[in-house]
Amino acid sequence: MKFSFAFAAALSLSLSAAAVAADAPLIKDRALVKTVDGRKVGFIDRVLKNAAGEPTGVQIIYSGRFVVIPATTLSAAEKGLVTSLTAKEVNKL
Template sequence: MKYIFALAAALSFSSLAVAQDAPVIKARTMVKTADGVRIGFIDRVYANAEGTATSVQIIYRGRFVSIPAATLSSGEKGLVTSLTADDLKKL
């Protein structure tokens, strides 16, 4: 019985740790590529029914581009996407 309790506690703590590592995604946040190239500021955040961000809209090179939220992580000053500049050109 104590093994089940220990497993349940471990799972709840790991879920809490993952939730704390999630980036804060909000409008007017700077987004850069992994190599430090500035993409732009978030114009709009799109979310699902639960309120979790699914994608963000950025004006990149004079056009609106939607970047999947799953590619974003916290950076030193803003957010960092795992997409490259070439990937952004294809969006």
């Protein structure tokens, strides 16, 4: 009985992780990033990753300076990625 509960719990966690991974956008160098209000931010210069190798943010050259946009704000778009931030919010980063 304990074994089946542990197996079910492990299966549930692995399926949840797979679902999250499937929803994550493909973040790669040189991908175009736009804001939620449709403005071009630029191209990804560098993908920042945590110890597990998961993307935590992207570095972009925006208005002549490096800006880091959190990966949690990014989603897939028709051409590249879109951030949930507005152009005004990106200016403040």
